Amino acid sequence: MKQEFAIGIDIGGTNTVFGIVDHRGDTLYRGAISSRKHVQIEDYIRELHQALQPAIEQVGGIDSIKGIGIGAPNGNFYSGTIEYAPNLVWKGILPIVSLITGVFGVPAALTNDANAAAVGEMMYGAAKGMKDFIMITLGTGVGSGIVANGRLVLGHDGFAGELGHTMIIPNGRLHPGTGMHGSLESYASATGVAVTAREFLEQRKNEDSLLRKYAPEEIDSKVVYECAMQDDPIAKDVYEYTGMILGMALSNFVMFSSPESIILFGGMTKAGDLILKPTREHMERNLLPIFQNKVKLIFSELKESDAAILGASALVWDMK
Amino acid sequence: MKQEFAIGIDIGGTNTVFGIVDHRGDTLYRGAISSRKHVQIEDYIRELHQALQPAIEQVGGIDSIKGIGIGAPNGNFYSGTIEYAPNLVWKGILPIVSLITGVFGVPAALTNDANAAAVGEMMYGAAKGMKDFIMITLGTGVGSGIVANGRLVLGHDGFAGELGHTMIIPNGRLHPGTGMHGSLESYASATGVAVTAREFLEQRKNEDSLLRKYAPEEIDSKVVYECAMQDDPIAKDVYEYTGMILGMALSNFVMFSSPESIILFGGMTKAGDLILKPTREHMERNLLPIFQNKVKLIFSELKESDAAILGASALVWDMK
Numbered sequence: 001m002k003q004e005f006a007i008g009i010d011i012g013g014t015n016t017v018f019g020i021v022d023h024r025g026d027t028l029y030r031g032a033i034s035s036r037k038h039v040q041i042e043d044y045i046r047e048l049h050q051a052l053q054p055a056i057e058q059v060g061g062i063d064s065i066k067g068i069g070i071g072a073p074n075g076n077f078y079s080g081t082i083e084y085a086p087n088l089v090w091k092g093i094l095p096i097v098s099l100i101t102g103v104f105g106v107p108a109a110l111t112n113d114a115n116a117a118a119v120g121e122m123m124y125g126a127a128k129g130m131k132d133f134i135m136i137t138l139g140t141g142v143g144s145g146i147v148a149n150g151r152l153v154l155g156h157d158g159f160a161g162e163l164g165h166t167m168i169i170p171n172g173r174l175h176p177g178t179g180m181h182g183s184l185e186s187y188a189s190a191t192g193v194a195v196t197a198r199e200f201l202e203q204r205k206n207e208d209s210l211l212r213k214y215a216p217e218e219i220d221s222k223v224v225y226e227c228a229m230q231d232d233p234i235a236k237d238v239y240e241y242t243g244m245i246l247g248m249a250l251s252n253f254v255m256f257s258s259p260e261s262i263i264l265f266g267g268m269t270k271a272g273d274l275i276l277k278p279t280r281e282h283m284e285r286n287l288l289p290i291f292q293n294k295v296k297l298i299f300s301e302l303k304e305s306d307a308a309i310l311g312a313s314a315l316v317w318d319m320k
Numbered sequence: 321m322k323q324e325f326a327i328g329i330d331i332g333g334t335n336t337v338f339g340i341v342d343h344r345g346d347t348l349y350r351g352a353i354s355s356r357k358h359v360q361i362e363d364y365i366r367e368l369h370q371a372l373q374p375a376i377e378q379v380g381g382i383d384s385i386k387g388i389g390i391g392a393p394n395g396n397f398y399s400g401t402i403e404y405a406p407n408l409v410w411k412g413i414l415p416i417v418s419l420i421t422g423v424f425g426v427p428a429a430l431t432n433d434a435n436a437a438a439v440g441e442m443m444y445g446a447a448k449g450m451k452d453f454i455m456i457t458l459g460t461g462v463g464s465g466i467v468a469n470g471r472l473v474l475g476h477d478g479f480a481g482e483l484g485h486t487m488i489i490p491n492g493r494l495h496p497g498t499g500m501h502g503s504l505e506s507y508a509s510a511t512g513v514a515v516t517a518r519e520f521l522e523q524r525k526n527e528d529s530l531l532r533k534y535a536p537e538e539i540d541s542k543v544v545y546e547c548a549m550q551d552d553p554i555a556k557d558v559y560e561y562t563g564m565i566l567g568m569a570l571s572n573f574v575m576f577s578s579p580e581s582i583i584l585f586g587g588m589t590k591a592g593d594l595i596l597k598p599t600r601e602h603m604e605r606n607l608l609p610i611f612q613n614k615v616k617l618i619f620s621e622l623k624e625s626d627a628a629i630l631g632a633s634a635l636v637w638d639m640k
Contacts, residue, residue, distance in 0.1 A: 074610075083610070132476040146576070148475070153468045155578020156452040157614065160468075165608050166572040169490060178608060252486040256466070256576055258475020288485050288498060290394075290403070294477065 008313030013087035069315030071116030118145025120311030138268035243278025251286035323386035328633030333407030389635030391436025438465025440631030458588035563598025571606035
């Protein structure tokens with residue numbers, strides 16, 4: 001029987017989404033389970049298998065499935081293991097590829113979630129036909145997937161593309177998760193936006209703001225967004241500042257790999273021009289002339305969950 | 321007749337070096353002409369042709385030459401043109417590939433000098449067998465050549481790898497050539513070392529130093545090196561500071577492409593451990609744990625001129 005389908009699985013900190021995808025990138029079936037319900041990863045994989053079983057039968061049984069592609073935080077393509085992912089309930093090194101292969105009986109491949117999203121974008125989204133682009137995921141954290149010469153940049157150990165952890169302000173803001181100072185993620189993530197808002201409210205004590213209706217611990221990126229949409233000056237300045245930092249970082253990335261586009265992806269992109277305009281302005285300002293007005297800074301064209309499933313499934317079509 | 325030889329040409333701001341190279345990377349003939357003698361580039365290429373003619377005859381005439389590889393500042397692989405190279409006497413966009421092909425009668429290919437050196441290092445030097453590494457050239461300026469997945473990262477327009485112009489200190493030192501602030505090149509080049517030395521002498525007025533024997537305009541990286549070798553504290557601190565900035569920048573590059581090694585190349589590497597030790601220390605300090613103690617930070621194994629000739633000639637073996 002022809003193996004004409006691929007399973008794409010995106011393992012997130014809270015939920016795992018999955019789908020069965022055909023060669024054209026159509027997702028025939030879509031589902032989700034919790035990533036937090038099972039303490040034992042073996043139990044989690046068993047539930048995943050049960051959840052996928054009816055869909056597998058519908059497309060003609062496991063013999064119709066060429067393989068399984070998995071996107072996961074800290075997922076390593078070379079080793080097939082998830083290594084020390086801080087947001088997953090299972091700790092240490094998880095041999096996810098061999099566990100999945102064992103239960104499903106078909107080959108599996110793994111990469112990190114941002115890389116999977118980049119591949120999804122390249123095959124079916126805003127980066128279709130591009131050989132050089134960078135995907136930046138702006139969510140709770142800042143992730144990235146880099147494509148050069150039409151291939152994912154994985155690095156010698158499979159860990160390339162940790163652009164969220166590059167330092168942009170020496171001796172800058174502490175990142176509580178990594179202990180490092182001044183990394184992009186500590187400013188340009190949803191978490192960073194909330195920290196900036198609290199800092200601005202503290203620095204500009206005499207200035208009125210809609211943000212002051214909220215207790216400091218209630219302020220998150222959603223609150224900042226809503227206040228900015230109501231023209232609150234401090235909330236708008238938070239986006240200006242975030243865009244300045246992100247733009248400075250992007251200019252460095254452009255001078256590294258000279259991508260045709262930088263694609264922004266994830267929850268923070270809901271802010272639209274509030275984040276896009278200052279980011280573009282500061283990126284252009286910090287570029288050498290030969291790079292200016294060339295890079296397309298755009299939002300992803302794929303739904304967040306779809307990009308991850310499609311990108312993960314794309315790993316399967318590359319299998320030998 | 322078999323086309324078993326390649327010509328490699330490295331166009332520098334002062335001199336042009338060239339050689340005839342065989343498949344094993346042995347340079348059979350080596351020569352040099354001035355890059356500054358002719359105002360008209362056509363005259364320069366004619367002199368280059370005359371200088372190479374006897375060697376071409378020795379290896380069996382032009383029919384034995386498969387092609388010509390050229391490394392040059394701002395050399396663009398895709399367009400075959402040198403574009404606005406500030407250190408060359410010829411200005412604007414130079415169609416060097418078509419000019420060389422026209423005069424020599426064999427195909428030619430071009431890339432920038434740092435990329436050519438990276439390819440030379442990959443084929444015959446410290447990066448032999450490596451698929452992911454970064455070459456940093458520390459000379460009058462700071463250049464770079466990036467290899468990922470075994471291929472040069474050229475970017476969508478051929479201009480990737482301008483790591484010397486990435487910003488490492490926001491609002492930092494002015495780069496007189498680019499007008500930008502805080503770029504790596506403004507600190508970690510030979511020029512930057514001299515500026516740092518002058519700054520330190522100014523800031524530490526009451527402190528004795530061997531560097532004070534020199535007028536400010538006499539201080540260059542060679543003077544700083546010699547004073548540091550005589551244990552002069554300010555001169556040694558100049559290297560500490562330079563290594564700190566370079567190390568911080570390298571940590572960002574590592575988190576971008578996760579290279580197996582970073583190879584330092586060029587005049588500044590003569591300082592040996594004076595520059596290598598602080599660079600390594602600060603690179604490691606700014607890396608996420610998953611990247612620590614993995615990257616080989618080493619010096620080039622090739623003579624500067626050889627790497628460029630060999631790398632340029634390697635473009636020829638890739639020609640279809």
